Amino acid sequence: MKRKRVVVMGFMGSMPIAGVIWQHIHYIVGLQRLRHDVYYIEDSARLPYNPETFEVTDEFDYAAKVLSRLAGEFDFKNRWAFCARYLPGNPTAGLSLKKIRQLYREADAILNVCGTQEFNDDLLVSDRILYVESDPGVEQIKIDQGVKSTIEYLRRHRALFTFGENVGTKTFPVPTHGFKWLPTRQPVVTDLWKTKRTPSDVAVFTSVANWSTSGLKDISWRGQKYLWSKSREFLRFISAPKRAGETFELATNIEHTATHRKFERNGWRLRCPLQMSV
Template sequence: MSGLRLVVLGMMGRVPFGGQTWLYLSWLRGLSELGHDVWYVEDDSVWPYDPAVNAVTDDCSYAAAHLERCMERIGLADRWALRLVGSEGACYGMSESALDGLYRSCDALLNVVGATDLREEQLQAPFRVYVQTDPVTAELRLAGGDAHTREAFDNHHVIATYGENYGADDCGVPMNGHRYVKTRQPVALDLWPAVFDAQARHFTTIGNYRQEGEDVVWRGDRYSWSKHEQWERYIDLPRRTDQSFCLAMQPDAEADARRLREHGWDLTPPLEMSLDPFGSYPGFIRASRAEFTVAKDQNVRLRSGWFSERDACYLASGKPVVAQDTGFGNVLPTGEGLFAFSTMEEALTAIEAINSDYEHHCEAARAIAEEFFDAPGVASRLLTDVGVA
């Protein structure tokens, strides 16, 4: 494969948390290990979050420092740019003229997460790929005639999705006439080594509990973006097993936190840990016994096949994963190291299976990561499938 000049658009500096950071770093690492000339760019008008002031701000100094540190970590120290559109002089990493030239000279632009609404400068890129990491919402909005979603899709030549069950007989997501390229979340395996600890205690996960304002109504039914409704279905799980659970989750409402604790879920604040992507964030995962997690209502009911990058990091760390079924079992092996559940009984059975032969399931988890999520392999397949390799 000859070397390509590739621009990855994202929001790693704008949202400088562990999950978002590793989502992008794994793509960048995978593409660069294939021998490509890879650049990471944030270039829009959305203010970044600055944890020093706990607010979004037009001061990009924290975001720029975060990008510099992260890109140096993966050997791409001089291959990034951050521009806050509409803020004079707010261009970091390279000059504005060099950034505009980068768009024109690249072979392909990958808009990962679809985080950037493309402007005239970015539309100069000769081949543009929308990499959809959160499937379903856009499709439901598009089916309802949403003009913004249609424009976002139309500004790209190819749509790639983590919805690996799209188009299957058991998938209810409307395709809206689009042909999707299937992809999945890569993991930089050398940066996520397996760690075995037979004494590890908790099944854990990291994430948000309740997120309002993103629900979508389609054909008269409401499809929820927030995970709290699915957590409620399994609220009694700790009472049904001797296994302990710890959620890196901080519900905004004290009533939500109290209800989780009363049902046996330990909670630990996620913010400080998530702002330490090379220390506390992977450390929490590596100290876990396994992951237990639910999915968004829309992914569960419509069976998109979505599987999260966080789940993949648990697998890479040699931690078994028990994840709510979204249809991912149609493309990933389940039953050893990775379990899909749709009922309380299935969740309990998976937990018992892991604990009855723990070392085997840890080894199986890492093996799944190596076979299915290795960053260069995932990146190579995407480039081939979209037609630029």
């Protein structure tokens, strides 16, 4: 395979929580393992989130610290950048703005992971931007509803990829209106999960999740409302610990007292997720 220069774009610096970080790291490391020349860039007008102070501000010191640490750990040191498009002069951490612009011009492919990257004049010099959709259904519904901003945004990409393997097939109910969606899957570098440590006698099955988005990202289509939150679907599996005969520990923020107690009655151990995910 011919070595390519690939830019991965995402939001793991501005939203530095465990699931978001791991999703991006698998792309970076996976492409490195395929012998490609890989860079990571965040170039956004969105304000970053600091999970230690629980604040969204225009300061990007924490985001830069996170990206620098990850770059050292996963071998993309001197190959990352955070550009604060929301500040005058577009200041950066990591690579300079000049280098960012050069990468946009020269990259063989630019991966817009999760479709979170806004466009700007610098980025739009490239005609090799690939949209990677991790939450299928939403954009297809917006297209069907004629949302102009979504349609224009997607059309600026060279190709559209989605985790929804049925999108565009007869089994997918939402019309695609001429948009070609290519199926893909989340890359997983399996040895990142390997350890030489054996499980302790008190090891349990664990997960961490945000319980509710308060309806902010719910979407309706043809009379049916689709929820973004995990809460309703998670309740279908509330009896899992009893059925499996194992201990399940869930780090999440269930604020409803009755629901919290219902999980505990079914054998779940519940923990606060805030510090565990940072």
